[in-house]
Amino acid sequence: MIDVLYFAWVRERIGLPRERIETGAATVAELVEELRGREERYQAAFADLTSLRVALDQELASFDAPLAGVREVAFFPPMTGG
Amino acid sequence: MIDVLYFAWVRERIGLPRERIETGAATVAELVEELRGREERYQAAFADLTSLRVALDQELASFDAPLAGVREVAFFPPMTGG
Amino acid sequence: MRIAVQAEPFDLGAEVSAFTAGVRGAGAVVSFTGLVRDEGGSLSGMEIEHYPGMTGKAISGIAAEAVARWNLVDALVIHRYGKLAPGEAIMMVATAALHRGDAFAAAEYLMDYLKSRAPFWKKELSAGGEAWVAAKDSDEDALKRW
């Protein structure tokens, strides 16, 4: 089981801020594929990975990063702080 | 008659902050020559022109600038504000 | 080094004063403040979302990097989230160093990294509706100079 968090328009498209997911995905990219296969709203959120960022256990990561041992995955658009 | 002002160590070497001078000098450089010829303390102050700056009527100028129409000449070391 | 992530407004003047009073030995203090622009009156406000579990960590990492790289005497980052009105301060950074070059460089570095690497997302609110602020390529490019 892994916690998956969504922020900004990713959260809005998927319609929830977080969920717990049972997954066998080995990498972030595999998890994205799995989510895309679920429902239209996931396809809408994950349509263009170049406009998305991912953090694993609160550290920025790449989409080919392994999920082994990871407890929290977060998906969000490029940040616009400051 | 022209007002001549001295600041920082130029003022200290010459021993006064300002004086009125009757001069026929056509340029700043000629005025400096004239002052140098006066007394030792002026020689000490004007020994090295590369370490001096000059302002004519409160605007930075060069040593070859003409004095015609100028009412106030100021000599000082490179500035150290900020 | 103080990092604050908060919904509440902060008192910019009091923060700059207190920061500066605490850095005896430094010769230069730089502060930056980001304000909600009113975009010619078209904006009614801004809403800032963040990632609570990550924000403090990310900012601390960026600030520690700046302190080490420019040998800062101290650094301060305050960043708000939630709803803000035009003219309100969104965030501030302050840096203190022996010399001005280091204080300026560190403050610009902090801003460039907070902009693109701290998990905040801005949404502009106007009479016409809401719109997420898109990240600018120029902000990502700004990181390359460091």
Add this chain to the structure above:
Amino acid sequence: MRIAVQAEPFDLGAEVSAFTAGVRGAGAVVSFTGLVRDEGGSLSGMEIEHYPGMTGKAISGIAAEAVARWNLVDALVIHRYGKLAPGEAIMMVATAALHRGDAFAAAEYLMDYLKSRAPFWKKELSAGGEAWVAAKDSDEDALKRW
């Protein structure tokens, strides 16, 4: 645009607050403050001499140039003269612009020019005596980047 040349201390926090409150429409405010360093405790203070007839004029010219070049919403310069103790603020600048790059660049420009083109001279006071601060080649070189 406010230029102040004064012997009295100024209230940094109040100045930054008031400046920022007055620049509605701007998105970025940068402030710089120069402090008397204590040089490891060896300095008892600093005395700053200036050229009253020229100082205001020179600073106004530098500030007007910065406002025009970076399209500033506003700029502020306060510079003290006379005797200052270690830790005291010597001067400050503040700049306000739409975007952070302009506010930072204008503040650095102001500092570089005030340093070498405004008629102030610093003398360091210590138990061992007094010494005029020498201008640094690096300060003159800093002007070349603009």
